[in-house]
Amino acid sequence: MSAGPAVHAEGLTRDFGALRAVDHLDLVVPRNSVFGFLGPNGAGKTTTLRLLLGLLEPTGGRALIFGRDPSREGETVRAECGALLEHHGLYERLTAVENLDFYARINRMGCVEARARMQELLEGFELWERRGDRVSTWSKGMKQKLAIARAMMHRPSLLLLDEPTAGLDARSAAALRQDLLRLVRAEDVTVFLTTHNLGEAEQICDSVGIFREGRLLAMGVPEELRRRATRPGVEVVGSGMTPEIVADIRARPDVLDVALDGDVLRIDLAEGADAPPLVALLVGRGVEISEVRGFAASLEEVFLSLLEDET
Ligand SMILES: Nc1ncnc2c1ncn2[C@@H]1O[C@H](COP(=O)(O)OP(=O)(O)OP(=O)(O)O)[C@@H](O)[C@H]1O
Numbered sequence: 243m244s245a246g247p248a249v250h251a252e253g254l255t256r257d258f259g260a261l262r263a264v265d266h267l268d269l270v271v272p273r274n275s276v277f278g279f280l281g282p283n284g285a286g287k288t289t290t291l292r293l294l295l296g297l298l299e300p301t302g303g304r305a306l307i308f309g310r311d312p313s314r315e316g317e318t319v320r321a322e323c324g325a326l327l328e329h330h331g332l333y334e335r336l337t338a339v340e341n342l343d344f345y346a347r348i349n350r351m352g353c354v355e356a357r358a359r360m361q362e363l364l365e366g367f368e369l370w371e372r373r374g375d376r377v378s379t380w381s382k383g384m385k386q387k388l389a390i391a392r393a394m395m396h397r398p399s400l401l402l403l404d405e406p407t408a409g410l411d412a413r414s415a416a417a418l419r420q421d422l423l424r425l426v427r428a429e430d431v432t433v434f435l436t437t438h439n440l441g442e443a444e445q446i447c448d449s450v451g452i453f454r455e456g457r458l459l460a461m462g463v464p465e466e467l468r469r470r471a472t473r474p475g476v477e478v479v480g481s482g483m484t485p486e487i488v489a490d491i492r493a494r495p496d497v498l499d500v501a502l503d504g505d506v507l508r509i510d511l512a513e514g515a516d517a518p519p520l521v522a523l524l525v526g527r528g529v530e531i532s533e534v535r536g537f538a539a540s541l542e543e544v545f546l547s548l549l550e551d552e553t
């Protein structure tokens with residue numbers, strides 16, 4: 243495996259005619275983390291996965307997978323990846339073992355290694371007992387698990403999963419998430435999954451990117467993003483913010499919380515509170531402000547749409 247983070251997108255852009263599906267995406271996903279790409283329908287999630295796999299050419303910018311550009315070294319990149327895109331692509335008339343066997347052969351895995359890996363994954367996904375049944379007799383949840391097992395067969399370094407729990411009932415989705423998380427935590431693998439379910443992201447992702455209309459609106463730890471999105475707030479960028487000033491801001495009744503990160507002061511406002519008096523206070527205390535930005539408004543709307551269909 244070459245150097246670099248699992249995924250590094252720099253200005254990654256993809257147009258379909260006049261439509262910009264992915265718009266200057268900048269993103270770093272560190273190795274061995276579980277990253278959730280969270281966005282409503284049509285956000286550009288699937289397009290991004292296809293760009294990362296080198297199945298689509300970017301219109302601009304580039305993506306690097308472990309330092310390799312998939313539009314130049316597509317085969318090498320894809321060999322390092324396991325992917326489950328929108329359709330599971332299993333052979334319904336074959337058994338689970340036959341499906342995995344077929345995939346193992348395509349990936350030139352040795353027979354003994356393939357058998358051991360198959361057992362490990364089928365057991366991990368609680369499918370071992372049903373390994374000899376035709377996949378056509380399986381539930382949707384079982385098929386999704388098998389499709390992920392197949393994507394993991396050759397021990398990929400990066401697992402790309404496009405809405406792995408879409409269409410599953412709450413129980414099957416929870417079982418899949420639990421098995422997936424247990425398996426990936428035990429291996430040297432990075433997971434990049436898409437979802438339009440905030441609850442799902444919170445349960446299994448180390449970090450999340452909120453994506454809408456081709457743009458990344460926010461990145462961070464899921465709980466933190468939820469907090470940011472459900473409370474209005476303001477970020478003040480500037481210099482001269484002393485601990486005393488931060489404490490004074492925190493003590494105000496119109497402020498719920500304050501966090502200073504470098505030269506960015508994040509202020510969570512109480513309901514109905516306004517930013518201008520706080521900005522005036524900072525200026526009055528000698529803070530040199532270079533930027534003031536609200537951070538909830540744009541996220542809130544997206545979060546509502548993501549919360550609606552939580553399972
Ligand atoms: N091959 C294509 N040709 C033209 N337009 C496309 C193509 N693929 C995607 N698009 C458009 O790009 C936008 C993003 O689509 P994409 O499938 O990436 O979104 P998504 O976030 O995966 O949505 P969903 O949650 O519905 O799967 C949409 O407006 C879609 O219609």
Ligand SMILES: [Mg+2]
Pocket residue numbers: 287288289328404
């Ligand atoms: Mg999609």
